[in-house]
Amino acid sequence: MNEQATGLKKLMAQNRGQNSKFITIASGKGGVGKTNFAVNFAYVLANQFDKRVLLIDADIGMANVHLFLNADPKKNIKNLFFGERVEDVIQKSYGFDVLLGFSGIDELEELDEVSIQSIIFDLERISSGYDYVLIDTGAGVDEKVISFLRASHKAYIITTPEPTALMDAYALIRSIYNLYGYESFKVVVNMCKNKEEGSVTFNKLKMTVKKFLGIDIELLGYLPYTNNLRVSVKNKELITMKYPRDGYSQNIRKIGRAETQQSAKRDDKFWHRLFEFMGKS
Ligand SMILES: Nc1ncnc2c1ncn2[C@@H]1O[C@H](COP(=O)(O)OP(=O)(O)OP(=O)(O)O)[C@@H](O)[C@H]1O
Ligand SMILES: [Mg+2]
Incomplete structure (x- = not known):
């Protein structure tokens, strides 16, 4: 690990345990x-746990x-980028808010520094209103995904029991840990x-991560x-709305309960960090 990564590792260590409200x-x-x-978790946090949620x-x-x-x-x-306010591009859906279109983030390159700073300011302001x-x-270890992960202090990694999914989950964890100490x-x-397959799968990943990292x-x-x-x-x-008693919906609620048991900390610098990591400011 190089010097910069070691410094970042220390910073991340300080942030460990911080219950960030930004979850990638x-x-x-x-x-x-x-x-x-993501959509079902947003629904559950908003409607079962009364949280103000923004899904991006x-x-x-x-x-x-x-x-x-x-x-x-x-x-x-x-x-x-054309001067609209963030309030005007956020949409409401099933009790939570949605912000679309980060696929266009590269177009930011054409903006001057003042406009970028004003967008960051706007995003920080609006984010402060959410839990x-x-x-x-x-999918994958894309540079932008990595920037979101680094900026958010909390990563939810989704995998399935398939060996290829597990291998790719490990590769993602390894690459962001090795590069940034995250x-x-x-x-x-x-x-x-069933539950057993879930715990066997998790334990495989946990042991590999522990052994090699x-x-x-x-x-x-x-x-x-x-x-x-699928239906x-x-x-x-949304399955959580239509089939609330399905095991999938029940387990998403369990995750919501665990997540909301610790109160999420405010974080006023998320967007600053993100744009900086993306090399945009
Ligand atoms: N628990 C589940 N049971 C059955 N089908 C599922 C389950 N979870 C996801 N699927 C199915 O898997 C497919 C992919 O799901 P989804 O689009 O959420 O994946 P994704 O990880 O977001 O994909 P991408 O990498 O393309 O963004 C969908 O067709 C969905 O119906
Ligand atoms: Mg997807």
Whole structure:
């Protein structure tokens, strides 16, 4: 690890245990259930735990949160570049707020420093009004995903029991730990046959991470494979709303309960950090 990484490692260590309200949802492999988790977790935090929630679609490659929420993809963050206020591009859906369009973040390059600072200021201001800001990302170890993870102090890593998904989850953890000393990982094992498969899968990952990186990761919960989720996706409905008694919905509520037991700390510098990590300010 180089000197810069060691310094960052110290900084991250200080932030460990900090219950950040910014949560980045990531995975190594694609299609493991991040977006479904993100929209349903947002729904549960907002409606069962009375939290003010902002869900951000930061999937650069294939943004699709709007499809799950019947939101208008034309109302998105790019409009901020043309002087619109962030309040005017945030949409309401099922009791929480949604901000789309981070796939356009590269267009920021064309903006001057004053405009970028004003966007950052606007995003910091609006974020202070939420208890949680959830960030759904695309698959893989993309530079922008890494920036969101680093900025948020808390990563939820989604995997499935499939060996390839597990290997990719490990690769993501390894790369961000090795580069930046980041070690605040919480894991959700999705599409499990049963609880046992969930815990076997998590333990494999935990042991590999401990053996090769020397750090501990936490299990957030496991989610069963369920046909009700496929039906909900097809009908553009949320499983937690339509099938609240399904094991998937129940376990998302358990995760919500665990998360909300510690009160999330305010964090006024998230967007500053993010734009800096992305090399935009
Ligand atoms: N627990 C589950 N049971 C059954 N099907 C599931 C479950 N979780 C996700 N799926 C299905 O897996 C597919 C991918 O889900 P989703 O879009 O949430 O994954 P993703 O990780 O966001 O994908 P991407 O990497 O492309 O963003 C969807 O068709 C969804 O219906
Ligand atoms: Mg997705």
